[in-house]
Amino acid sequence: MQPGSGQPANKNAQGRFFMPGDFPLIRMAILVFGASLLLSMTLVGASRAIMSRQQNALIQAQAQHSAALDKLRQVEADNQAIQNYQGKYLQLFERGFIGEERRLEWIENIKAIQKNRKLFPITYEIAAQQVFQVAPEVSTGDLELHGSEMKLKMDLLHEGDLLNFLDDLTSAGLYTVQECILKRSDTLAETPISPRLAAECTLYWLTLGELTSNQEQTPP
Template sequence: MNAQSVPGKKKAAAAVIALPYWLREFGQLRLAALGLAAAAGLGAALVLTTLWYRHDAADALAQAQQTRDAAYARFAHVENEKQEIRAYQPRFIALRARGMIGEENRLDWVEAVRQVQERRRLPPLSYEIDPQQPVRLEAAVGLGEYRLHASRMRLHMDLLHEMDLFNFLADLRARSFYAAQDCSLKRLPLAQNVANAPTLAADCTLNWLTLTPAAPAPVAAAKKGTR
């Protein structure tokens, strides 16, 4: 039996010796290879984690910048509104005192016409006022929450001379706001033996202007279902 076993051992030894040197040394390098693979995996995980945190930080920074920009825009808007209020408040108060802002007051207009007529000692005049209508402007004008309206007055008056009309319109403008749409003058026949008789007749169309708050948008009624 010993004689037969010796050749088998020699064959096994010969097989071991025939292996490449790097494969024979793999057993000694296995732990180092495993450690290297583990270190490489850990390094890759750390890199991915760092990239994720960096991306998340970039998103947080962008959101913070957007919040800051929005806050700055609101602040700038408030400051602009404050400056506009300081600049236009005196003018607004003056317009409201003269009846330009708010609901129209036709009694004030009629009273202004009467007072100017009496002060200038003009002949009797007549007028009629149409219903109030919204005004459509050709160019856009920033009116804020207000809308421009006008009430048309058709005015007829007799005059001693042309300056009576100009003085009447100037005095009327100093008391309220209107836009003269048109005026026409015609000469009257001369009255015989009448002192201070009118020589001219004027027909004017005036538009009395008011700025009224815009009506709030209608709220849609809730639909009621039936079962």
């Protein structure tokens, strides 16, 4: 029965199915949907690519910023180190420790000390410069430690003459005493100011200079 009519339902009346002939009716909708889907996928891909490039650019910018900060900190640390050590560096340079050795100044200072202290004649010999090895934990950068051996012979009135001489000699540069041998003079003291002792000393004048490759190295 059909509702409200009192008539039985038509057995041939069935639901509407999609037929091939109906395709033209929805063709435009399908094309629009496909185009919209393709456009959406393209936009999503482009958005992801843009975001990826932006993230990479951000990471690169952060890395550059971090590197710039590191360089700035290093420059500040270097400037602070220069301020801390500049005075000491200038002192060592003025004393002849940094740079080329100053043999002429050594000789002139020996003569001046002898004259001022009224010492007996002093003889000396200076050997060729050598490279001194330093402990591995001591960093000298592009420089290396050099040493020149000097042998001294001098007559003394007393031990104090030798001590005063070595003390005054520090004004000529930095050196280290290898050994000093004192012995009584072979000649008898004829007057109160005649020499009573004789000294033979070996010392090394030290300088910090540029790297060399053809100089003899001393053992550590």
